[in-house]
Amino acid sequence: MTAPPPIAMLAELTHRCPLACPYCSNPTDLLTRDHELDTETWADVFRQAAEMGVLQLHISGGEPASRPDLVELTQAAAEAGLYTNLITSGVGLTPKRLDALEQVGLDHIQLSLQGTTADLADWIGGYKGGFDRKMKVATEIKNRGIPLTLNAVMHRHNLDDLERTIEMAVDLGARRLEVACVQFHGWAETNRDQLLPTLEQTKEAKRIVSEAENRLRGTMAFDFVPPDYYSDFPKACMGGWGSTGLNVTPDGTVLPCHAAESIPHLKFDNVRDRTLSEIWYKSEAFNAYRGTDWLPDPCQSCDRKEIDFGGCRCQALALVGDASATDPVCHKSPHHQKVVQALEAAMNTPEQDLVYRKLPTVSKQVV
Amino acid sequence: MTLKLLAGDRPFLPRGVRIIDDRVRGGKVLLAPEKAVALDAIGEAILSRVDGETRFDALIADLAATYDAPAEQITGDVQTFLVGLRARMFLAVHA
Ligand code: SF4
Numbered sequence: 155m156t157a158p159p160p161i162a163m164l165a166e167l168t169h170r171c172p173l174a175c176p177y178c179s180n181p182t183d184l185l186t187r188d189h190e191l192d193t194e195t196w197a198d199v200f201r202q203a204a205e206m207g208v209l210q211l212h213i214s215g216g217e218p219a220s221r222p223d224l225v226e227l228t229q230a231a232a233e234a235g236l237y238t239n240l241i242t243s244g245v246g247l248t249p250k251r252l253d254a255l256e257q258v259g260l261d262h263i264q265l266s267l268q269g270t271t272a273d274l275a276d277w278i279g280g281y282k283g284g285f286d287r288k289m290k291v292a293t294e295i296k297n298r299g300i301p302l303t304l305n306a307v308m309h310r311h312n313l314d315d316l317e318r319t320i321e322m323a324v325d326l327g328a329r330r331l332e333v334a335c336v337q338f339h340g341w342a343e344t345n346r347d348q349l350l351p352t353l354e355q356t357k358e359a360k361r362i363v364s365e366a367e368n369r370l371r372g373t374m375a376f377d378f379v380p381p382d383y384y385s386d387f388p389k390a391c392m393g394g395w396g397s398t399g400l401n402v403t404p405d406g407t408v409l410p411c412h413a414a415e416s417i418p419h420l421k422f423d424n425v426r427d428r429t430l431s432e433i434w435y436k437s438e439a440f441n442a443y444r445g446t447d448w449l450p451d452p453c454q455s456c457d458r459k460e461i462d463f464g465g466c467r468c469q470a471l472a473l474v475g476d477a478s479a480t481d482p483v484c485h486k487s488p489h490h491q492k493v494v495q496a497l498e499a500a501m502n503t504p505e506q507d508l509v510y511r512k513l514p515t516v517s518k519q520v521v
Numbered sequence: 522m523t524l525k526l527l528a529g530d531r532p533f534l535p536r537g538v539r540i541i542d543d544r545v546r547g548g549k550v551l552l553a554p555e556k557a558v559a560l561d562a563i564g565e566a567i568l569s570r571v572d573g574e575t576r577f578d579a580l581i582a583d584l585a586a587t588y589d590a591p592a593e594q595i596t597g598d599v600q601t602f603l604v605g606l607r608a609r610m611f612l613a614v615h616a
């Protein structure tokens with residue numbers, strides 16, 4: 155099959171981050187600074203992406219502000235014609251840097267929110283003082299009028315604060331609030347038993363979001379990612395594998411989704427060796443789960459297969475041990491019991507300490 | 522709240538929302554925070570008249586004249602399109 159050109163690219167500039175969120179979507183095997191692509195290579199990747207048809211660039215990490223060349227990189231992306239979205243915890247964004255980013259044409263900021271109070275947020279983020287710094291940055295963003303989305307990452311420990319989260323987002327002048335319940339990849343998988351919300355919390359969150367959505371029409375838009383363990387059907391991960399977006403890791407590895415490296419039998423190409431276009435159209439990893447021909451039953455004969463493409467490959471691997479299985483979140487999956495059991499186990503696990511993400515102390519060998 | 526535009530409202534694209542030529546796929550695209558919307562001919566015709574100066578009633582009159590269609594008939598379609606954008610915060614109005 156011929157793939158359409160990609161629309162969006164997630165550029166993980168670095169895995170470094172002052173925070174240590176226990177649900178961080180970065181892999182548990184974090185890359186250290188010495189593995190990161192240099193400024194020129196990133197700029198070239200941005201130009202290649204724009205030429206291929208990418209319209210939206212999500213500048214992420216780790217914490218992208220940990221890169222001293224963030225302004226230069228944003229400028230290169232804007233000059234390539236990309237819509238630039240900075241995904242940040244806010245730590246490291248000084249007023250001076252915000253000025254510079256605005257000047258080179260940064261379009262939008264997505265600011266993450268760990269919690270609504272310093273106590274909660276700094277505990278979750280594993281970084282004391284982080285909340286206060288974030289609030290200062292949020293005010294600086296608001297004063298400049300930079301379009302802002304607040305990304306509230308929700309789980310068992312902060313879902314009960316949803317009403318307050320919504321109020322805060324309005325006060326901070328966010329145009330959009332993403333209520334993103336944790337997805338269980340990377341570090342979140344490690345902490346799953348402590349992070350999975352209860353069924354009551356999930357129902358309550360749906361009610362609160364839909365009420366707030368009505369009440370705040372014209373003031374703030376919502377995007378809600380419910381915890382998929384409680385859904386009947388899976389999410390269409392990335393809108394279908396290799397169909398709309400791609401992800402470049404700090405060392406230049408190109409992935410169909412941010413968690414794809416968890417699939418051990420796939421080989422992922424690197425922008426240091428091949429062009430982005432070759433990787434998108436021709437590489438084995440991008441073609442592995444494109445379209446619907448590869449889908450197993452029950453998906454093959456299901457009328458939702460063009461809607462969710464059988465769900466998330468990484469979730470199928472994590473829970474079923476087979477990346478080409480039907481996402482077990484689906485109630486039609488022969489392995490749906492795995493999700494039911496995981497929920498039960500999580501609800502019965504006593505409270506334990508969270509495992510915070512951290513970089514390896516010894517740098518990984520370059521292979 | 523209803524987000525329907527009043528006759529005197531002057532719609533505009535807020536900061537962070539813009540229309541570009543899609544060099545690869547052709548046509549025009551509305552770019553907004555974390556969203557790209559390919560515009561069809563009608564969407565393009567409407568948004569090309571959204572400039573923060575033109576009133577909603579004048580915009581409708583202009584479209585009616587250009588496409589030789591009765592204003593009452595197109596008002597509904599244009600409202601639906603613009604209200605959808607307003608709900609996503611991709612469009613704002615000067616009252
Ligand atoms: S999720 Fe937390 S730890 Fe991971 S990059 Fe974002 S702010 Fe840093």
Ligand code: SF4
Nearest residue numbers: 453456458459464484
């Ligand atoms: S059976 Fe497959 S295609 Fe059908 S809803 Fe479940 S995951 Fe989606």
